[in-house]
Amino acid sequence: MAKLEGKAALITGGAGGIGVATAETFLKEGASVSLVDLDQAALDEAQKSLQQYGKVITIKANVTDEEDVKRYVKETVDTLGSIDIFFNNAGIEGKVKPIVDQTLEDFNKVLNINVSGMFLGLKHVLPIMSKQESGSVINTSSVAGLMGTPGVAPYVTSKHAVIGLTKNAALEAASYNVRVNSIHPSPVNTRMMRSLEKGFNPEDAEQAKEDQEKQIPLGRYGESQDIANLVLFLASDDSSFISGSQYRIDGGMAAS
Incomplete structure (x- = not known):
């Protein structure tokens, strides 16, 4: 049997490389998929390429707008019946500049998408999973969430924050049999x-x-499929006793 047979998955940042690769992997494993992104043209292209593998819907939404978040959650549940898997994946990189040259506007933009957007997703998806007493959430962080990288302080700060959100959500959701983990890709x-x-x-x-x-x-x-393979593991029952963990997928960077 396919690993995700009958499951419904929601993916933010769904029209990007990792989002599309993960969606295809989920579909091939029996899930139906809802893709959320701000780029309608990219969503249309993703749906065209993915529909051969199974049921996929697309929703244009801004992950930092709470009304949009409520809407993408509702549309997903109304169309797919539930949310069993939430790949909380939307994010931006920001500008490459030293801290002293970063503007507050640019700093806040990165945190708004990478942290507030993730928070809002958790806020409105976790009640769905808690009510059904099952679910798996995978939050996208980065190796930059575990170490510093000169020139990208806003990104590094935001990806460190993802760890805190992940741990707190894991503790709050555990009593409902909902698991929350983060992934930390290298480039x-x-x-x-x-x-x-x-x-x-x-x-x-x-x-x-x-x-x-x-x-x-x-x-x-790494390639997008490398990341998709890890997300599949965390989404499936193969990881049923894993929650609150940080998974590096970094080609050995942690060893050096």
Whole structure:
């Protein structure tokens, strides 16, 4: 039997590389999927590529707008019947600048999406899962949530905050048989890293990529499917006794 047979999954940041790869993985394992993103064109493209694998709906929404969050939760439940899996994945990288050159506006923008957006998702999805007394939440953090990275203080700060939210949510939801974990990828071969590479080395983004890969013992970036495989494990009953944990998926970076 497929690992997620009959389950309903909600994915924010659903039109990005990791979101789409995870959606495809979930669909192939028997789940129905709701994709949430702010980019309607990307959502349309994702739905077109994914509908061959199973039932997928798309919802354009701003994860920092509480009314939008309420709406994406309601539309998902109304259409799919429940929310058994919540991949709380939406996030942005911010600008690459030293702390002294970061603006408060840019700092707050990153925290608003990466932290407040995640908080609002938890606030409105957890009651659904608590009522049904089951569910798995996977919050996307980063290796930057476990260490510092010069030049991206807003991003690092936001991804550290995800750990606190994850731990607190795990404790509050445990009595309802709801699990909450966070994942911490190294650089992944997606649009976000293209943006960061350009920020780290505006004159030679390819050199920035090579420099980043040298910091990863396995010698390469992660791929979106690598992340999707971990999220599948945490979403499935294979991880039924795991909650409140931080999962690094970093090509060996933690060992160095």
